[in-house]
Amino acid sequence: MRPLSGKTVFITGGTRGIGRAIAIKCAKNGAQVVVAARNAATSTVVAEILAIGGQAIAVPCDIQHEEQAAAAVEAAVERFGGIDVVVNNASTLVLRPTADITMNEYDLMAAINTRGSFAAVKYALPYLRNSANGHILTLCPKPQLDSKWFTRNTAYAVSKFSMGLMAFGLAAEQKPYRVASNALWPYSTIATDGLAECGSVEFQSRPRKPEILADAAFWIITQDSTAFTGNFCIDETVLREAGTRDFEQYNVVAGTAPSDLSQDHLVAADQLARLAELRQLAE
Template identity: 70%
Template sequence: MAPLTGKTVFITGGTRGIGRAIALRCAQDKANVVVVARSASSESPIVSEIIGAGGRALAIKCDIQDEAQVKSAVDLAVEDFGGIDVLVNNATILVLKKTTDITMDEYDLMSRINTRGTFQVVKYALPHLQKSDNGHILTMCPKPQLDERWFRRNLAYSTSKFTMGLMAFGLSAEQRVYGIASNTLWPFSTIDTDGLAECGNAEFQERPRKPAIMADAAYWIVTQNSREFTGNFCLDELVLRESGVTDFEQYNVVPGTKLSELSRDHMVTDEQLERLSELRTLAGQE
């Protein structure tokens, strides 16, 4: 059987973009895939897409800011599929503004979704993940870094995403005794999603990659031994290169894009870049 056959994967923000791509990748293993989002319903296209990819699907309307809705969503997933084996914290809000420009409503929204919302979903999923024989938590955020360049322009957003990283790292330590892995995943390049289109930065949108690269990297992470692979801050291309992938043209939105021409995401660490350069050179692709 494939690694996720019969396993239940719970994905926040799973109806579009990166969350949708992860849902469909897991469905190929005949997994039970639960997607929660404010726009989700039994009529959502993602339901038929998951079924068409080979999985069993459940789409639940849920605002992760609301504790009662989160608890209900987790209960419904367990009622339908008997448990939760993988939690993917994908839901997030992006507001790229300086402190003087951001409104408090925007700040509060990022806090409630990126940090509090993520913590809330984890809290209610944990009792079920602790019963899994290979429980995984995967959070979409970068490695926290005390470097001024990440705070000069987008202080509120950077602190919210780095807080997600701190929580993910802390969960690895806290939940290790239960055999639950907690890792993070972040992209090297910008990813072609609705969120990217909404951010208004033309440079970011010029030569992005497809969400499939994040989905393939996420799949590799959550199919590892949870007692051995935990506490890692992962980069999508780095994960895939180290797992043996060599064809990265397949992920380009603009065919023929060179590695040096990709629209770079921010918050990638110097250490990750150095390791990535080494692997690209070894593959003759630098």
């Protein structure tokens, strides 16, 4: 038996980048994968999963629209009989200060990043509660009241930190139902289409592959949902604590030392301190 055999994993924005990597990782470990995304109908990820002997369906879904989120959940249940894991991966990025961002751009981030994640969970909750090990995993940073994160990109920071507040709140709210809720964020920048949009040469120069987040996500969603919940996780920290020692496999630029990686923004100071401690112990 593989760790996710018989489990259904519902992933928003699962057609490319991080979502695609998580979908394939889960499928390789026995999961029935539901890829819900705007471009699901034209994506190749389901074909990739079927080619390796996995089970998956693609459900076209613009997560900002409540009725589409609800329909995607029902399509998953109709095909596989339930949902055991929801991965809130869908997100949009607009990096501009308040004076320059349009209200349509603000609304889009709020609708997808925060409202869309909430809707996916809301409609999946009855099935998560019926699962023997229900998990919600949200790709977002730990909320922080630190002015450095807001000086240039207030709207984006607010939307991502709101996702973190939701993840934390769901952990408390759903604990009586044995449904876990955790958050996951990368230490380094990740080589995805979104990275090209950030406009920073420093961020783009030495990223890691999406597979590091997929491996960390897999570890989280296979934990006991009654014991591992309410956590704000960093990918490398999760994997080091789980026993991973080979991090070269995740480098886009071979030979990049951990200290030379392009560090993602929005990583909290206490998370950096814990990671530094684990790196020192590994030396």
